[in-house]
Amino acid sequence: MPVRTSSSFLLILAASSLLLPAFAQTASSYNPEKTFAPLTLPDPVNAYRSSNGAPGPAYWQNEADYELHADLDIAAKQLSVTEVITYTNNSPDTLPSLWVQLDQNTYRKDSRAQEMNGGVRLRRGAVMANDPVQLSTEGYVFESVAIESGKETKEVKYLISDTRMQIRLAEPLKGHGTQLRIHIKYHYQIPGVWGGRTSWGTTTGTIEGSTAKPTVTGDIYDMAQWYPRMCVYDDLRGWDTQPYIGSEFYLEYGHFDYYATVPWNMIVAGSGELVNPKEVLTAAEISRLDQARSSDKTIVIRSAAEVTDPASRPKQSGTLTWHFHMDSTRDVAWSASPVFVWDAARINLPDGKKSLAMSVYPPESVGEDAWSRSTEYVKDTVERFSKDWYPYPWPAAINVAGFSTGMEYPGIVFDGIPDKSKTLFWITAHEIGHSWFPMIVGSNERRNAFMDEGFNTFIDIDESARFQGGVYGPKRDSEYSAAGEPQDTILKVLDNPDAPVILNRADAYSWAQGHPVSYFKGAYGMVLLREQILGPERFDWAFRKYIRDWAFKHPSPSDFFREMESEGGEDLSYFWRGWYMNNWKLDLAVDKIEGDKVTISNRGQLVLPATIEVAFQDGTSIRQKLPVETWLSKGVYVWNVGGGKPIASAVVDPDHVLPDDDRSNNMKKAE
Known part of the structure; x- marks a missing residue:
């Protein structure tokens, strides 16, 4: 900024x-004694977390590396995967068991999420009660779970509890860098559009300017939360095993190699870098992709006209296996479809580094007021946030037009097929902004939603204000106008004695309360800190240091509070108490x-x-x-x-x- x-x-x-x-x-x-009373923050200072808000001299976190081989069966609408997790216990503790997250189990009829929502799945806040598609699956179906330690690999007993699996180890895993490998073989039914954050659906659209074949029909598979993922074991709670009931994540960082085997006619967009382009792309597509790596203008890799041309794929039968690699990430996701248009452009990062902005979308989304500008939006957002806050660390940033709209994962986001103009820009900037919070700064977004949605809304409203001189600004979901005036939503939160405070679990908010509190009040708190309390010079310095210190680590609210005070040069306990811990009125x-x-x-x-x-x-x-x-x-x-x-x-x-x-x-x- x-x-x-x-x-x-x-x-x-x-x-x-x-x-x-x-x-x-x-x-x-x-009552000044109430406002200015001494404040004890929830998480204490110790060797792991310093008094200045930075990681302490003895800070540690565990690591989870993944190798995944996935087969997509479009007839059965099923994904089958073999998975190997290399888990490193860097803690000082010996672990008698391991906990693994099973997000697909949230779609089971007996899941806590189903019970919480009255037996009907929620899709981005809308109850799909009249959806004719089956509203449940069997979740993960495990064929085998085994532990490799040393030269031996043995199947183990495991206990499944809702969206979690506990693996009880025959030999406890010692700390200080000791490793083991978990081998899992499983499959699951892919939810339909009702799945929300992971889904498949059919698109029927018109190719712009085409007369021979004006309509194109094809399925889009948005594959997120598609593999069992390690729970976080940290210095605050040990194993953090909150069940997944629909909102947000908390994950360990590591290195990923994953392979997606799909029908020959599909384009796959995935987190990280495509390792084997010569095996899955045509010579023309490889050439265009190389051109895009050095172009600030969007280069079409696969045009709408080529979607119906079998020659746009390197083979015309069977399957192709796409291999992706990604380092220093907490997650990966991918999307596959035979009807994807694909374009890309270079991202210019600080210190001369480069990345690649890409978009994939069906032909019906083509248009200069629509997805044909998506890559431009991705490029500008990543470049601005990299300059203002922290350099983007990954080889690509991808925007996907699919059915799991409005959702973010490292290196890839899912937005809506019909999105256009400022709506597409706002959603793109917001979802890409999540690359910083909580993908780079890995806070526990399930427990502390404001460190995810509030921080991200704060930075994305600035992107809206500055893109092409503010053509799409101001972004109204910030709940204050260009002059900075708060609107009714935040004041209603402060006036409502039953409204939850900012320091709250993401799942604890109702849909009506979640946006006003975690998004809008969270973002407005950052605006107040920057513009009214610390001033831009002190705030920017402190917030950048916070991001730098906690990149690829796990900060808590206490760490954020301490760092902003220490580097901002101000005792802010009155503000933490009044704005974050209470809904006090001014x-x-x-x-x-x-x-x-x-x-x-x-x-x-x-x-x-x-x-x-x-x-x-x-x-x-x-x-x-x-x-x-x-x-x-x-x-x-x-x-x-x-x-x-x-x-x-x-x-x-x-x-x-x-x-x-x-x-x-x-x-x-x-x-």
């Missing part, structure tokens, strides 16, 4: 020596004007730095910045304006940058 300087703030600095504050002794319902009021004195009161429990502006009868005005310490011991403040000029009016928060609960008392005219 560019560093911006407030001219009004400079004016206040210049005039501050002339402004003599005084405190009134009138009563206020505000209500500043101008109570009266007497001569050259203005009385301001804080009527809510939340405090924030605020600006008070006085207009004089001669047409001039002056501003004063009130720090939070204004309310450290009292709820009423008297500003001795001085200067001898008659006051015409006074207003607090004149620019409407604060979430003031009652603006009717913000301004007063002199009597």
Whole structure:
């Protein structure tokens, strides 16, 4: 983000020596002892997590590397996989068992997710009660589970509990870098469109400008959460085994090699880098892909006209196996379809490094106001976030038009087939933004949704404001306007005594509450920190250090709070308590004007730095910045304006940058 300087703030600095504050002794319902009480953060400082918010000298985390061989059966709508997990126990603890996540089991009729949702699956918040497609599967069907330790590989007993598997080890796994390998063979039925985050569906669209074959029909398979994944074992809870009931993830980092065997006519887009292009692409496609690697303009790899041309595939029968590799990632996903149009362009990263922006979409999504601009959006978003916050670390960033719309995975995101114009841009920027939170900075998004959705919404609204001079800005889901004024959604959260606080599990929010709290209030909290509390220079420095320190690691909210305080140079405990741990309201009021004195009161429990502006009868005005310490011991403040000029009016928060609960008392005219 560019560093911006407030001219009004400079004016206040210049005039501050002339402004003599005084405190009134009138009563206020505000209790400063509650707001400014000493704050103990949930996670303690120790050798693993330092007092400055960075990883401690003894910080550790375990590693999970994966080799996956998947076969897609389009007739049975089934995926069969052999999986090898190399698990490294870097902790100081000896582990008698291992816990594995089984996300596909959420589609079983007896899953906790089904019970939670009344027996009907939720698809991005909409109940698909009238969907004629079967709304459940059998989840993972295991053929074998074995442990390889040393030279021996033996099948083991395992216990399945909802979306988790416990593997009890015959010989416990020692710590400090000891490894073992888990061999799993399984298959599962792929959910239909109702599956939401992983699905298959049929698209029927028209090829733009085509007359011979105007309609193209084909299936799109969005393959996410498709393999058993290791639970995280960390220094905060040991095994974190929260069941998957529909919201978010917490995963270990590692290296991935995965192979997807699909029908010959399919294009596969997957997380990471395609290792064997000569085996799965034509010579023309390889040439175009090489051209895209050095082009800032979008290069079409496979056109809409070629979708119906068998010559666009290197063979015309049987299957092809696509091999992908990805390092330093917590997950991989892929999508396959015979009707994908494919284009790409170079991504320019800091220090001269490069990546590749790509999009795949059906012919019906072609259009200059639609998916033909997707790669342009991906490229701009990755370049901006890489420059502003942290360099993008992976070889490709891919946008897929499919049926698992509005979902993110490392290196690949799924968006909607009919998305166009600003909607496509907003969703693309938001989903790609998740590459930073929580894909690079690997917070526990199941437990702390704001570190995922709130942080990401904060950075993606800036992308909307700056792309091509703000052609798609402002992005309204940030819940504040271009001037920074909070809208009704956040104020309704603060006014609602039953609204959950930000520090909450992702699954604990209802659909109506999740966006206002974790997305919007979470993002607005970051805006307040940057623009009103710390200022851009201090905030950007601190937030970049937080990202750098916790890249590919597992921070908690306490780590974030400590790092922003330590590097931002400010005790922010009042803000963490009021905005994140409670839904306290801010209500500043101008109570009266007497001569050259203005009385301001804080009527809510939340405090924030605020600006008070006085207009004089001669047409001039002056501003004063009130720090939070204004309310450290009292709820009423008297500003001795001085200067001898008659006051015409006074207003607090004149620019409407604060979430003031009652603006009717913000301004007063002199009597």
